[in-house]
Amino acid sequence: MVVFFLASLPSMLITGGAGRSLWMARRLWSPSALRLSGVRLEVLREGALPAGPAIYAANHESALDVFALVVAVPGDLRFLAKRELFRIPVFGWYLRLAGFVEVDRRDRARALASLRRAAAQVRAGTSLAVFPEGTRSRDGRVHPFKKGPFVLALEAGVPVVPIAIVGAGAVTPKNHVEVHPGPIRVILGEPVDPASHPDRDGLLREVRRRIIAMHRAHGGLGGDEEDAIAALGVEGSSRRG
Numbered sequence: 001m002v003v004f005f006l007a008s009l010p011s012m013l014i015t016g017g018a019g020r021s022l023w024m025a026r027r028l029w030s031p032s033a034l035r036l037s038g039v040r041l042e043v044l045r046e047g048a049l050p051a052g053p054a055i056y057a058a059n060h061e062s063a064l065d066v067f068a069l070v071v072a073v074p075g076d077l078r079f080l081a082k083r084e085l086f087r088i089p090v091f092g093w094y095l096r097l098a099g100f101v102e103v104d105r106r107d108r109a110r111a112l113a114s115l116r117r118a119a120a121q122v123r124a125g126t127s128l129a130v131f132p133e134g135t136r137s138r139d140g141r142v143h144p145f146k147k148g149p150f151v152l153a154l155e156a157g158v159p160v161v162p163i164a165i166v167g168a169g170a171v172t173p174k175n176h177v178e179v180h181p182g183p184i185r186v187i188l189g190e191p192v193d194p195a196s197h198p199d200r201d202g203l204l205r206e207v208r209r210r211i212i213a214m215h216r217a218h219g220g221l222g223g224d225e226e227d228a229i230a231a232l233g234v235e236g237s238s239r240r241g
Helices: 002-015 018-036 065-072 083-087 091-098 108-123 148-156 200-217
Strands: 039-045 055-058 077-082 101-103 127-130 160-166 182-188
Touching: 018 039, 018 065, 018 091, 039 065, 055 065, 055 148, 055 200, 065 077, 065 160, 065 182, 077 083, 077 148, 083 091, 083 101, 101 108, 108 127, 108 148, 127 148, 148 160, 148 200, 160 200, 182 200
Parallel strands: 039 182, 055 127, 055 160, 077 101, 077 127
Antiparallel strands: 160 182
16 A cells, blocks of 8 residues: 555646546555455445535445445545544655545544535535544444534535445454455445434434444344444544554
8 A cells, every 4th residue: 555655646746636546546556455355345326326425424344444435436535534644654645635634533623623624625526435433343333423424414515325334344353463355345325315304413313224224234233223323522534443
């Protein structure tokens, strides 16, 4: 991955970055990472995807989830990522040039300000992929969601597409430096209209309910539908943990 990021940087600096980086991610480094991990990727759609920008909300099983979503989700897509990742040499430079959206999770006010800036980027036409659990699952189950992505969806006024990722945790388990080749399924659900729900909590519960249902239907463990909302934090960014 370091080789791909280093190879991408000169081109991104010359061309302005974002569009070129997405092309390279979809054509080169995401397929390569999945292939080297022995992944057989299967993408399923349960309905038509939005014609315009959207929030793509997925459960989080593995470090490979980002690669799988880059391949599976069409259109102009970026990720919501915690601020600390932007400080990593090479990787952070790539994220910034590629137009990934930074969220400051140090306190609630800064996190909400980050989400408002992200909403403006979405309204301008860029879809965002988010992991509302905030971290990878240790046991393969779908855990409670943080509220941030749903604040973002309401602020931006765009649909939320629920996504179930099944099998990624078995390929690269959390906290284990090992790879077990196998299948990963990415199931893209029917978009959820934020306007059809009274508030962010209602939207969160509906999106999570659909992800759990798809997860179970395609061989996953699902999750506790009652324990839906994470106790602390508003963010739902891509992170290591």
